[in-house]
Amino acid sequence: MGAGRRVTTRDIAEQLNLAVSTVGRALAQDPRVSVETRHRVERKAAELGYVGNQAARMMRGVSSTVIGLLIPDVGNTFYSTAAHALAQCMSRQGYQVMLCETDDDRDNELAQVRGMIAGQVAGVIVVPTPNPRSESVRLLRQVPHVQFLRRHPALSEQWFGIDDRAVLRDATQHLRDLGHTRIAYLGGLSDLSTGRQRFTGYLDVVGPDHDPGMVAHIAPFCVEDARKELARLLDSPHPPTALVTASVRITEGVLEELTARRVAVPRELSVVGFGDERGFAWWGPGLTTMALPVHEVATACSTWLLERLREDGSTAPFTSSTTGYLRARGSTATPATPR
Incomplete structure (x- = not known):
């Protein structure tokens, strides 16, 4: 067989001195072929690097896998x-x-x-x-x-x-139960179904009369935007005492900015993250977060x-x-x- 040429059932048949039809049936697990012959064909196919032609199989009525x-x-x-x-x-x-x-x-x-x-x-x-x-x-x-x-x-x-709404409601309620009233939210865009539900969960706790300056909607994968929005919140005249995040990437951006600014967590700011990445347990004092199955x-x-x-x-x-x-x-x- 020449270099780069695809191995076919004919190649396997020639090596084993079998009919091409027998090899095809063996590879298709046809009960008409003995178990011994099927095993011989399968071993030779693996040895030669044979890969079945999915398109051809489907033309014969075999379902896609x-x-x-x-x-x-x-x-x-x-x-x-x-x-x-x-x-x-x-x-x-x-x-x-x-x-x-x-x-x-x-x-x-x-x-x-x-x-x-x-x-x-x-x-x-x-x-x-x-x-x-x-x-x-x-x-x-x-x-x-x-x-x-x-x-x-x-x-x-x-x-x-x-249940994204319940996840963010529980995260925000945890901070409210600790006594926080200025709770900021960094979450994904509201045109995503997940973004809408998570923001609604936050509103369930802080109420409709929340301070809009405490909220930032960010593209859910943009770590840099998360850092910029957190910097804006921390530098505001009345910064939050607590923060919830609503995506894994946004959480990563928040942790990067908090580390760069050497913010004392939780003394200066309490934080609840989203997702439970392996590194979250090791970050700072250990990140309180919403673990997701x-x-x-x-x-x-x-x-x-x-x-x-x-x-x-x-x-x-x-x-x-x-x-x-x-x-x-x-x-x-x-x-x-x-x-």
Whole structure:
């Protein structure tokens, strides 16, 4: 076989002195082929580096075993953790994950969706951008798909996510219970379903008459904007005594700025973060944060989708919402008594 040439079933057949049809049946686990012959073929296929032609298999009526996964930011551990859990679950069931990143850009999202549909994926798990293009919506409707973490009304009614409103309500209430009244909020843009829900959870505690100067809506992946907004809050004439964040990246930006400015946490500022990254426990006095069961939600989402594919591709409305929980560490305390 020449360098760079794809290994075929004919190559395996010649090496084992078998008919090409026998090799094809063996690789397809056809019961007409003996177990011994199947094992011989599988060993030789692995030895030669044989990879099956998925397109050809599908032309013969064999279903696709590829699931598309569309996420905004693979560098965000919030999403990479979910992707890892989804891939593990799919792999155990004989499926593969095609991972695509949108960077929350709807044109990029459309390009990725087109590629998935062209690749004839069996289904799609999607974290939608704030405003998907109509063509993206039409294409996704051609395949079984489920929304993950975020929700957009134009897409399927199948959704797995986190009760974002409850998460931020609990975070803010923790600070209120400690005696804080000037509680600032740094969260994602309100045109995202998650951003709206998290901000609503904050308002549930501070009330509709809150100080708008205590609020900053930031692109959820922009660490630098989070740092700038925190600097604005800290340098204001009446700075907050406490702060809640509403995304992992924003939390990272806040911690960077607090470290750079050497803010004494929690004496000068109490902080409740979002998500529970490994480094959060080691930061300063240890970050009090809202821990989120991302791995569990991702596993439930992938399991549900695979069950639907195995049954009949049913698209009956289904939603699953899971809440987070407060992990109290050293970054929150009662407000300091003013001198």
